[in-house]
């Protein structure tokens with residue numbers, strides 16, 4: 001559409017037309033169930049593939065009986081906006097792509113470029129922390145590994161050096177141990193590397209130490225307000241210098257805590273504080289210090305950001321809040337403007353499918369359990385809090401189990417989520433019912449193969465319950481996943497695919513996501529005859545899904561979305 005402003009002809013980009021054209025062949029008005037299986041990839045069907053070992057009659061049948069409506073999608077690397085195809089997928093980039101229908105360069109790559117070009121040092125965020133360089137301490141809080149899902153150790157190293165080169169004199173690092181995106185037991189490797197970097201800095205006259213630490217699942221990195229006590233433990237160690245365990249170095253902490261509990265996985269290490277020779281913590285966060293949370297991924301930093309920044313805060317007793325200069329590596333929530341200051345601007349994910357749907361009168365119900373709730377809402381909507389429309393969208397959260405590792409209850413809330421979804425569908429109020437089933441991922445991350453098998457069986461049962469409900473209303477279903485995890489529970493020789501065994505013949509557990517493709521399946525009584533997957537998009541990925549479900553709702557997808565996966569044969 002064209003119009004004139006002050007004599008200049010302006011063309012309103014087609015992207016801003018929220019009204020979508022009716023699909024030429026697919027009718028509107030069918031109910032659509034969108035099911036995201038978290039951490040459910042496709043991989044060699046052997047004994048270390050929990051999804052293969054699990055009894056999954058529903059998913060097996062869908063694969064066998066509808067070859068035109070079952071295919072694989074890329075869910076890692078460049079297909080989801082990560083720096084390279086060596087990068088495994090993750091929930092944030094996966095759900096961003098699913099919901100936005102396009103590929104956006106994600107935090108990992110944005111931080112890499114900002115560090116490489118030096119732009120990171122020119123922004124408002126850096127200038128803010130720079131005020132603490134001359135007389136105060138700069139603290140770095142974040143996940144120490146090269147998993148690349150939430151953070152990357154080489155970005156921390158570059159930032160530490162960048163701060164020193166620009167005048168910082170006193171640095172403290174508060175490390176969160178991984179063992180989830182990287183091998184369990186590998187934390188020591190990252191700690192040693194960091195300790196030697198800090199030692200180098202000390203040789204140059206900089207006062208630089210690791211000041212506290214703990215495992216990511218026990219300290220700081222909770223998400224979606226599942227368990228504030230995790231954030232409190234981190235806050236107490238980092239800010240107050242208080243923790244149940246005190247050691248003279250981080251290396252010693254890891255060694256001693258492992259001696260106390262040899263089975264302890266890095267991600268569950270209790271909080272610890274490093275103390276000096278007279279027993280005082282060497283790096284509590286105090287007035288006028290600067291604090292950087294160096295994770296680029298939002299979900300597991302939002303709560304800590306609130307604890308560091310919000311004046312009004314009632315989640316736990318912070319004591320006297322020090323007056324700090326706090327920045328995030330990225331802004332973690334652009335709607336809440338949290339944190340206010342940050343080093344790198346997050347991806348601007350706009351015009352997501354959810355917003356199009358409400359403009360086209362498609363009403364959405366979204367549901368998951370707490371640990372994945374934000375994935376099908378906040379992350380799906382381009383890291384945007386809340387609903388686009390309160391009357392046209394409803395988001396329901398089923399409380400996750402708290403205080404246990406998920407291999408203790410691997411069924412998680414799959415059945416409860418399925419039942420909620422069925423009720424929503426049967427109510428007739430909602431056109432799209434969207435759920436995330438967490439088991440393949442959350443149980444997969446524990447590295448417990450048997451428990452993951454049980455978790456995947458629960459997922460299959462939940463899928464069956466939901467597909468039966470779709471059948472009753474004559475609707476359509478679309479099942480896919482955000483990345484792999486449960487389909488591979490063992491470290492493999494990259495060339496042969498053979499499992500790597502340790503000296504005792506035991507397999508080496510894989511707790512991380514994978515680079516495997518994920519399935520996508522469509523079906524249901526309401527699916528128009530002749531609809532099948534196109535054959536000309538062999539390299540399609542998660543970003544092609546949004547156009548696909550917009551078609552299934554009976555609309556043409558926005559022109560700038562990645563192409564739809566389906567075609568309709570006459």
Ligand SMILES: O=C(O)[C@@H](CO)OP(=O)(O)O
Nearest residue numbers: 090091092149180181441
């Ligand atoms: O647990 C998490 O934070 C990540 C892995 O680091 O998993 P997901 O991307 O599936 O949320």
Ligand SMILES: [Mn+2]
Nearest residue numbers: 038039091482
């Ligand atoms: Mn996930």
Ligand SMILES: [Mn+2]
Nearest residue numbers: 039441442445
């Ligand atoms: Mn995961």
